[in-house]
Amino acid sequence: MELSDIRTFAAVARTGGITRAAEELNTVQSNVTQRIKALEAEIGTPLFERHSRGMTLTGAGKRLLPYAQKMAALSREAALAARDDGEPKGPLAIGSMETTAAVRLPPLLADFHRRFPAVRLTLRTATTADLVAAVLDGSLDGAFVAGPIDHADLTATSAFREELVLVSARRWTTLSELRAGTPESGPTALVFRTGCTYRQRIEQIMTEFGWPSAARFELGTLDGMIGCVAADMGVTLLPRAVVARSEMNGSVSIHTLSPSYARVETLFIHRRAGHQYSALQGFAACLKQDEDVIAA
Amino acid sequence: MELSDIRTFAAVARTGGITRAAEELNTVQSNVTQRIKALEAEIGTPLFERHSRGMTLTGAGKRLLPYAQKMAALSREAALAARDDGEPKGPLAIGSMETTAAVRLPPLLADFHRRFPAVRLTLRTATTADLVAAVLDGSLDGAFVAGPIDHADLTATSAFREELVLVSARRWTTLSELRAGTPESGPTALVFRTGCTYRQRIEQIMTEFGWPSAARFELGTLDGMIGCVAADMGVTLLPRAVVARSEMNGSVSIHTLSPSYARVETLFIHRRAGHQYSALQGFAACLKQDEDVIAA
DNA sequence: GTCTAGCATTCTATAAAATTGAATTCTAGC
DNA sequence: GCTAGAATTCAATTTTATAGAATGCTAGAC
Secondary structure, eight states: OOHHHHHHHHHHHHHTSHHHHHHHTTSOHHHHHHHHHHHHHHHTSOOEEEETTEEEEOHHHHHHHHHHHHHHHHHHHHHHHHHOOSSOOEEEEEEEOHHHHHHTHHHHHHHHHHHOTTEEEEEEEOOHHHHHHHHHTTSOSEEEEESOOOOTTEEEEEEEEEEEEEEEETTOOSHHHHHHHSOTTOOOEEEOOTTOHHHHHHHHHHHHTTOTTOOEEEOSOHHHHHHHHHTTSOBEEEEHHHHHHHHHTTSEEEEEOOHHHHEEEEEEEEEOOSSOOHHHHHHHHHHHHHHHHHHO | OOHHHHHHHHHHHHHTSHHHHHHHTTSOHHHHHHHHHHHHHHHTSOOEEEETTEEEEOHHHHHHHHHHHHHHHHHHHHHHHHHOOSSOOEEEEEEEOHHHHHHTHHHHHHHHHHHOTTEEEEEEEOOHHHHHHHHHTTSOSEEEEESOOOOTTEEEEEEEEEEEEEEEETTOOSHHHHHHHSOTTOOOEEEOOTTOHHHHHHHHHHHHTTOTTOOEEEOSOHHHHHHHHHTTSOBEEEEHHHHHHHHHTTSEEEEEOOHHHHEEEEEEEEEOOSSOOHHHHHHHHHHHHHHHHHHO
């Protein structure tokens, strides 16, 4: 059993077909067929059920899959661990929620780059759900996500505490004004794509305010969101630090919420790996050290 | 990075040389050299230091080794897990201390075989230290060892409680007679090879009795030990149940010890694996069910 | 019903790679 | 400076993986 067979198996399992797997692996169908056949012969039992629209895992295949994933992950980690001589360097893939990236990360990343210039850090923004999945499957080394997170394969450390506030156009200076000035069903809620934790929170709040069926408008970017709110297209929920500047220049109003809705903790998560990558360790060290400075 | 490379790497690391590794892997030196070179090229850093009498791991090699071992173990487990459809069958390798094998296991194994005839159980006896190592490296699926054991990768369940007794030739009916009748330095202690937990215990006891420098005589088998004691060659320490029959037929005397020295717990250990093998599960079930019967 | 599109499989030729065995190099210890 | 034990290099061979074309199978469309 070789790792290339394992990777082929995992690709077929994931894509649900030999043709699609072959495409993903940059090879031809016949090749994938043969590898799967060879693997099945070696294991001694079929791993897939063939039907005319693809392949699905048999019981044996289902039992094998988690091992395949773990082995693939281990082989990646192994190479990194061997190369890692303790000096932070090489690639480091960090993920973050859009809001955290906007206000919390710039000073942290600057400091990190100053201290460890040999690390090629890449930052990707996505929703909490996507980030957790990406960290688990190894495509990110660490990520800033909205807590709470509880997963056996992840360690989470508290990074920042945010206060969520409701953001509206400037003309609504208080919540009651907003209530009075909007239709019975409530203002449009401007939300991020699904998977975002703040979105779940605003759903709760809308219900609480008696606007369960208000319109939703989905946006992909933070700037777009603030822009739309400023244009009085609706309201949204964001960390106070994110909208502080926008409030300063008078484009929007912010409305404080009760702590039970407002409080949200940003966690830094990474895999509970056998080996701590120097680059990641360096990042965690920066985070810890800068904690007070950034929170202020 | 393929598993065959990983296995080659591990073999070289373990044997400390390409020639020996090649022999173990049933291939030729030049082949092993090439695989190691290819692996080093892929990782991008040397894994071994070459010197004229073999190879030793570099820092990078030392970091890679635990991953290599884990991957090798995972690939073994993966194939077993895929084949295991829930019906206990196939090979099951169990280890045991000599003493446990002699008195506790026969009824258990008989019952297990009656219930799961499709499992090809093999039993190997060794010292606790060797057994723990064998379970960890996967050459045994489970083992009966002397407690306490505390290892993150192992689960241990209490199997039997034994009472250790000092065993002497028949002529010494009491401990004080034995003391009086042996030279100042004490009787010869008959011990198992190193790694045996009972051996450590008898060392303590000899010291306590004022015989720290008594002679030691090392034997490999239980029957040999009892035979030598019967011939008054010395004394030894064994579970009461093991020597009960020998005492019955009058060949030896047994001497009760204070509970702090006498009590020892036999644990059944196995790896904390991702997948519970049916055969092993079946064995554990037998063990649990027979507990009361066997202990009686 | 037959046709067709989408897949998986089989087959053969080719390319890539692993393996072998012989020759070579290196070095610690005599 | 030999020699024995070890690793490396190199060319030939064998094995294995891959590609591409042809074939077979099945569900859904017509």
